[in-house]
Amino acid sequence: MHMTDNTIFITGGTSGIGRALAEAFHALGNKVIIAGRRKALLDEVAAANPGIVGVELNIDDAADIARVAAQLTADHPGLNVLINNAGIMPFDDAAGRIDLATSEAILRTNLLGPIALTSALIGHLRAQPRATVIYNTSALAFVPLASAAVYSASKAALHSYALSQRYALRDTKVTVQEIAPPWVATDLVPGKEDPRAMPLDAFIAATMQGLATEAPEVYVEALQGLRDNPGSKEHAFVHGFNALMSTAA
Incomplete structure (x- = not known):
């Protein structure tokens, strides 16, 4: 994607990867609008980064999505980049009882909302001279983490949707890119001090480099083995991955 002269809308932009991406794109001179549920956090990010605009959005609510989409296209007619970043990651136990309400919330936030x-x-984006849709999925879209089974499934589904949309938009001016983060040191899950978590600043630097290319998928080099999850041998691969992740650091 082009990294400058954009008007960018980022969901989940008040913390973690979303805020860091917003600040990185803002530093390049782009117009950046962030979305979140809590006005106080939106105001905090805007105050720390003059020029960033905050918009309240409940990504679980279809009516709110329609309201914000209409507001964005009216207030920011140059909008040409959408970064679907908002996500939640409750843990679960696929060997036991899964809470349906929590699972539905994961799917609404991580899959149906984006x-x-x-x-x-999409109609507005297709009318722009150039536009990009970005989905923030996860390394767990390629290899599931058993202790976050529904989350992993939601990200795998979003990865699949991005593949389909990329093909459907192939003859338009809209490109589709996917960010697949590893375990990054943010507040998404407990344990951000764990040495296995990638520092946020290092992840953002690598991701910005990747987004500056035409690569359909952007992931750090350490994830290549997960991305190449080996076909019919994936059962053993997934078992090994989960055994490794369950060990103490």
């Missing part, structure tokens, strides 16, 4: 928001904005 699909609905992109759908609401």
